[in-house]
Amino acid sequence: MLLDLGDLRVRNWHRDDLDALLRFANNSKIADNLRDQFPHPYTRRDGIEYLNYVRSMDPAMAFAIEYGGEAVGGIGFKLGVDIARLSVEMGYWLAEPLWGRGLTTRAVTAASDWAIDSYKVVRVFATVFSHNVASMRVLEKAGFVREGVLRRSAVKKGVILDQVLYAKVR
Numbered sequence: 001m002l003l004d005l006g007d008l009r010v011r012n013w014h015r016d017d018l019d020a021l022l023r024f025a026n027n028s029k030i031a032d033n034l035r036d037q038f039p040h041p042y043t044r045r046d047g048i049e050y051l052n053y054v055r056s057m058d059p060a061m062a063f064a065i066e067y068g069g070e071a072v073g074g075i076g077f078k079l080g081v082d083i084a085r086l087s088v089e090m091g092y093w094l095a096e097p098l099w100g101r102g103l104t105t106r107a108v109t110a111a112s113d114w115a116i117d118s119y120k121v122v123r124v125f126a127t128v129f130s131h132n133v134a135s136m137r138v139l140e141k142a143g144f145v146r147e148g149v150l151r152r153s154a155v156k157k158g159v160i161l162d163q164v165l166y167a168k169v170r
């Protein structure tokens with residue numbers, strides 16, 4: 001995938017993204033808002049394993065957000081199975097120094113539309129911890145509709161959390 005949004009791109013991960021990935025992903029403010037599979041601390045081994053894994057996927061399901069010529073974040077997708085096979089789940093993060101500039105909104109808007117077309121699904125959805133106001137705002141600006149609250153549906157660092165479900169359908 002390559003989405004060229006001018007100063008911003010969403011594209012496949014490259015092996016030489018490792019240094020940028022380690023610099024930006026090793027941040028508890030990011031990991032705290034994602035699933036536990038996104039580790040903290042984020043070690044060199046984690047980065048190497050992640051890049052090997054995503055670069056072996058066919059079709060590719062995880063992409064780098066590139067800004068200023070380097071990978072500064074990620075957007076990933078997971079296809080549903082069985083009766084959910086026309087849905088795809090989306091997750092994303094951005095390097096903290098770039099928060100608040102609208103970059104994720106632009107990337108999520110384009111990548112979610114791309115995912116519906118490319119994976120031939122009718123629904124793209126995301127679940128957000130209910131305290132993550134910035135992420136909910138991103139999804140609203142990207143055309144997602146808030147569908148409801150999944151009460152006490154996640155546990156993060158030993159705390160049970162509500163998640164808010166957002167989706168864009170076609």
Ligand SMILES: CC(C)(COP(=O)(O)OP(=O)(O)OC[C@H]1O[C@@H](n2cnc3c(N)ncnc32)[C@H](O)[C@@H]1OP(=O)(O)O)[C@@H](O)C(=O)NCCC(=O)NCCS
Nearest residue numbers: 030033092093094099100101102103104105133134135137
């Ligand atoms: C969530 C995240 C992706 C947002 O990225 P970003 O590039 O800063 O997002 P944008 O700049 O496109 O939009 C953020 C919006 O949230 C708003 N916002 C940010 N913090 C906020 C807060 N505490 N309260 C209310 N609004 C807030 C911003 O003002 C902006 O909205 P606006 O354009 O209407 O002013 C980024 O903070 C991140 O990577 N967080 C950690 C990982 C994560 O939460 N991933 C998503 C998991 S569901």
